[in-house]
Amino acid sequence: MKKINWKQNKGISTIDIVVAIIILTLFVGVIGSLYYQIAYHNAAIRMNAMAVNYAVKIAENIDKITYEEVQETLNDTLKTEFEIKEAFNPTIQVENYNEEDLSKEDIIKKVTIRIDYNIMDESRSYEIIKLKIKEI
Numbered sequence: 001m002k003k004i005n006w007k008q009n010k011g012i013s014t015i016d017i018v019v020a021i022i023i024l025t026l027f028v029g030v031i032g033s034l035y036y037q038i039a040y041h042n043a044a045i046r047m048n049a050m051a052v053n054y055a056v057k058i059a060e061n062i063d064k065i066t067y068e069e070v071q072e073t074l075n076d077t078l079k080t081e082f083e084i085k086e087a088f089n090p091t092i093q094v095e096n097y098n099e100e101d102l103s104k105e106d107i108i109k110k111v112t113i114r115i116d117y118n119i120m121d122e123s124r125s126y127e128i129i130k131l132k133i134k135e136i
Contacts (some may be wrong), residue, residue, distance in 0.1 A: 040120060043119060043120070044119050044124075047087070047117055047119050047124070048124070048126065050085070050088070050117075051088060051115040051117055051124075051125075051126040052126055054082060054084055054088060054090060054115050055090075055113050055115050055126055055127075055128045056128075057082050058078065058082060058090065058092070058113050059111075059113055059128055059130055061081075061082075062111055062113075062130065062132055063132075067107075067109070067132060067133075067134040067135065070094055070109055070111060070132045071094055072092060072093065072094050074092050075090075075091055075092050078090045078091075078092070087117055087118065088115055088116070088117045089115070089116040089117065090113070090114070090115050090116075091113075091114050091116070092111060092112070092113055092114075093111070093112040093114070094109055094110070094111055094112075095109065095110045095112075096108075096109055096110075097109060097110055097131070106134070107133060107134040107136075108131055108132070108133055108134070109131070109132040110129065110130075110131060111129070111130050111131070111132055112127060112128070112129050113127065113128045113129075113130070114126070114127045114128075115127075
């Protein structure tokens with residue numbers, strides 16, 4: 001029996017080129033989107049890690065200083081003292097624990113450390129709340 005050759009090998013046809021371009025555009029879009037998402041989440045994780053690092057450094061410094069020195073005036077020197085980068089905005093809020101009931105003795109302060117930062121036009125923040133206890 002004789003083999004019939006239905007296909008003629010004349011090279012690449014335009015249909016082959018069109019199919020290849022369609023497949024290529026589909027995969028380039030998916031791969032580009034995945035690359036963008038990976039880069040975004042990588043940057044977000046790094047920024048959050050830096051914010052946590054700054055907040056912990058500030059909290060450790062608050063443990064070292066005396067009870068009377070813990071005030072909101074610490075906000076003035078935070079960026080220079082801890083060499084915090086411009087992308088981060090640290091703030092400290094100090095509240096006396098006995099504000100609601102003045103009959104209690106003033107021996108505890110509630111310190112809120114907040115680090116605000118932006119990543120790709122999205123505002124984020126990291127916050128730590130700690131207590132500073134007066135040593136008698």
